[in-house]
Amino acid sequence: EEVLRLEALRKVYKPGTPLEQEVLHGIDMHLCRGELCALVGPSGSGKSTLLNLIGLLDAPTAGELYLLGRPTRGLQDAARTRLRNEAIGFVFQFHHLIPAFSVLDNVLMPLMIRQGRPAAEHVERARGLLAEVGLEGFAARKASELSGGQQQRVAIARALVTHPALLLADEPTGNLDSRTADAVFELFRRFNARFGCAVLVVTHDPRLAAGCQRQIELVDGRLITYKA
Ligand code: ADP
Ligand code: ADP
Numbered sequence: 712e713e714v715l716r717l718e719a720l721r722k723v724y725k726p727g728t729p730l731e732q733e734v735l736h737g738i739d740m741h742l743c744r745g746e747l748c749a750l751v752g753p754s755g756s757g758k759s760t761l762l763n764l765i766g767l768l769d770a771p772t773a774g775e776l777y778l779l780g781r782p783t784r785g786l787q788d789a790a791r792t793r794l795r796n797e798a799i800g801f802v803f804q805f806h807h808l809i810p811a812f813s814v815l816d817n818v819l820m821p822l823m824i825r826q827g828r829p830a831a832e833h834v835e836r837a838r839g840l841l842a843e844v845g846l847e848g849f850a851a852r853k854a855s856e857l858s859g860g861q862q863q864r865v866a867i868a869r870a871l872v873t874h875p876a877l878l879l880a881d882e883p884t885g886n887l888d889s890r891t892a893d894a895v896f897e898l899f900r901r902f903n904a905r906f907g908c909a910v911l912v913v914t915h916d917p918r919l920a921a922g923c924q925r926q927i928e929l930v931d932g933r934l935i936t937y938k939a
Contacts, residue, residue, distance in 0.1 A: 713780065714798075714876050714909040715742040715765060720774035722760050734760045736932045737774065742911060744876070747903045749920035750913045752929035758913045759881060761929065765911065766879050767795040779876060796825055800870030800908075804882040806862045808869075810855035814846065817854050818868045825873070833872070840868035844898055860891035867898050871906070878902070880912040884919065892916065 722735040734757045742748060752758050763769040764776060767783060776783045778798055783791065800821075808817045818837040819829045829837075841850055844864040846857075854862060863883060870878055880899065884892035896912075896919050903910045912923070920926050928935045 712744045713741055714744055714746075714778070715740075715911075716777040717741070717765070718775045718777075720761075720764060720776060721772045722757070722764060722769075723772040726772065733772075734932050735764075735771075738934050740927065740934055740936070742877070742909045744909055745903065745907045746925055747900065747910045747923045748912070748925040748927060749923040750911055750927055750929065751915070751917075751920050756929040757932045758929050762879055762881050762911070762913060765877075766799055766801060767791050796821065796873065798876050800873060800875035800878045802863070802866050802870045802878070802880040802883045804885040806866035808854040808862055808865055810853065812854060813850065814841065814852050814854055814857065814865050815850040817865055818872055820869060821873050837868070837872055840871055841865075843902075844868050860887055860895060863887065863891075863895050864898065867895070867902070871902060871908075874906070874908075876908055878908050878910045880910070882913055882915065884914065884916065892919065896922065 717738050717740050720735060720738040721733065723731060723733045725731050738761065750758055764771050771784065778794060781794065783794065786794065815837055818841060819833060822829050822833045838850060841847055844867055846861060846864055849857065849861070854865060857865065884895050887895060899910050899912060900922070902908065914920050
């Protein structure tokens with residue numbers, strides 16, 4: 712079952728100006744349910760740009776992007792936001808937790824944004840995910856009181872609380888020491904296997920990339936695909 716399909720996707724920054732720059736030159740790829748895929752490539756090759764397009768945070772210049780079979784190019788902002796909130800979970804290098812909020816409220820945030828006060832079953836779901844990432848006893852603590860690795864675990868629980876079909880992670884372990892990075896990455900593997908969500912993770916760590924079933928590489932805005 713296809714979660715994501717990109718067809719001839721192009722991105723030009725500052726079109727029509729002297730600073731015009733084509734960063735993605737026609738990307739074709741697809742991602743199915745249950746796939747764990749690493750996106751690698753040198754700095755400046757367009758990885759973040761591609762992730763922003765896939766996350767519906769930015770619009771392509773040309774080409775089409777299908778999410779859950781739906782074409783997204785023509786979507787109005789409200790529909791785009793709805794589809795993003797419904798289908799995609801994000802984990803960033805810097806977790807963007809709200810430091811003064813409790814760990815539990817941080818995890819509930821995507822659901823609260825979607826529908827205001829969380830229902831009891833959503834609180835249960837958030838607590839369940841906190842247990843899964845090994846932070847059962849931390850629900851009432853302020854996010855700012857946790858270590859970097861613990862905060863990244865909270866960010867993963869938050870990304871999964873909406874049951875997204877696609878989990879996008881941009882250098883999620885870039886800020887962590889290698890042991891903590893391994894443990895955090897192991898969570899992606901576990902949730903990928905357990906929930907069958909497609910996971911696309913940008914990483915500079917060849918060891919972590921090698922642990923993914925699929926690896927794709929961006930070089931100068933073009934995709935090179937390796938068969939696992
Ligand atoms: P990577 O994530 O692989 O390091 P990026 O997608 O961040 O690559 O950047 C690719 C190229 O696009 C770089 O030359 C960068 O300067 C340029 N770029 C990225 N974001 C923007 C932007 N918002 N406006 C203009 N140029 C950008
Ligand atoms: P709910 O949370 O909706 O009360 P469950 O947690 O039992 O119900 O999950 C319902 C279904 O959603 C299960 O099939 C499970 O595989 C899937 N699921 C549960 N948690 C997640 C998650 N975080 N991300 C994606 N799918 C999930």
